[in-house]
Amino acid sequence: MSTADVPEITKILHEWNNGDAEAGERLLPYVYQELKRQARYLMFSERSDHTLQPTALVHEAFLKISKLSEIKWNDRKHFYRFTAQIMRQILVDHARLHAAKKRGGHTIHFSIDDLQIPAGERADAILLLNEALERLAEVDERQANIVEMRYFAGMTIAEVAEALELSDRTVAREWHEARLWLFHELNQE
Numbered sequence: 001m002s003t004a005d006v007p008e009i010t011k012i013l014h015e016w017n018n019g020d021a022e023a024g025e026r027l028l029p030y031v032y033q034e035l036k037r038q039a040r041y042l043m044f045s046e047r048s049d050h051t052l053q054p055t056a057l058v059h060e061a062f063l064k065i066s067k068l069s070e071i072k073w074n075d076r077k078h079f080y081r082f083t084a085q086i087m088r089q090i091l092v093d094h095a096r097l098h099a100a101k102k103r104g105g106h107t108i109h110f111s112i113d114d115l116q117i118p119a120g121e122r123a124d125a126i127l128l129l130n131e132a133l134e135r136l137a138e139v140d141e142r143q144a145n146i147v148e149m150r151y152f153a154g155m156t157i158a159e160v161a162e163a164l165e166l167s168d169r170t171v172a173r174e175w176h177e178a179r180l181w182l183f184h185e186l187n188q189e
Contacts, residue, residue, distance in 0.1 A: 005030050006076060013073035024066045031076070035061065035083060041154025042087060052094050061086045077163040081145065084153035088130070091152070095126040132185045136178060143178035150175055 009030050016023035039054035039061075064086050065071070073079055129151075137144035142164070149155045149163060161171040 009076040009079070013075065013079055017072050024062075028062060031079065031083075032058065034080065038080075038084065038087065038153045038155075042091065042152060052091075057087060057090060060090050064090075077165075080153070080155075081149065081163055084149050084155075088148055088152040091126055092130045095130075128186060129182070132182050135185060136181060139181070140174075140178070143174050143181070146171055146175050147178045147182065 009027065012023050012027045012030065016027065035058045036054060039057040043052070043054045043057065061083055065083065071082065133144055133147060136147065145164065146160055149160045150157075155163070157168050157171050157175065160166075160175075161168045164171065
């Protein structure tokens with residue numbers, strides 16, 4: 001996406017807000033590459049036999065978004081934040097389905113440095129991480145948003161800072177605090 005596309009994305013989102021049913025179709029070419037980048041980031045550390053592919057994740061997320069009429073888009077940042085949440089929900093639902101099929105009981109290890117999870121344990125781990133992230137949101141919603149954007153959308157510190165209109169330093173500090181909180185929570189389980 002070029003910087004020239006930013007105003008166009010916001011314009012299309014506002015047209016979508018105003019009931020233009022075709023706005024979503026016009027939006028997709030502008031946001032597709034960024035959504036695909038986020039999906040590839042998410043799927044990179046998934047197990048090799050994962051049935052969900054990045055393209056399918058993008059399409060499923062966009063399909064879900066296009067069915068939501070009550071969303072009033074502020075701008076592209078709002079759109080990308082919301083899309084990260086939708087992708088997270090899709091992966092959690094997929095992990096629940098996978099976990100229900102196998103129902104294995106083994107310890108899951110999380111790295112405090114970058115929340116890397118071994119591929120074989122990822123389905124169960126995503127469920128545990130999702131539950132911990134919901135508890136974090138009750139304590140500090142902004143930190144939960146930062147984790148969601150960093151971990152589930154693969155956004156950089158700078159991208160998160162821009163999306164949340166915070167300084168890079170604040171996002172980095174809160175990202176660190178959130179990882180420590182999650183590490184503590186997840187090790188209690």
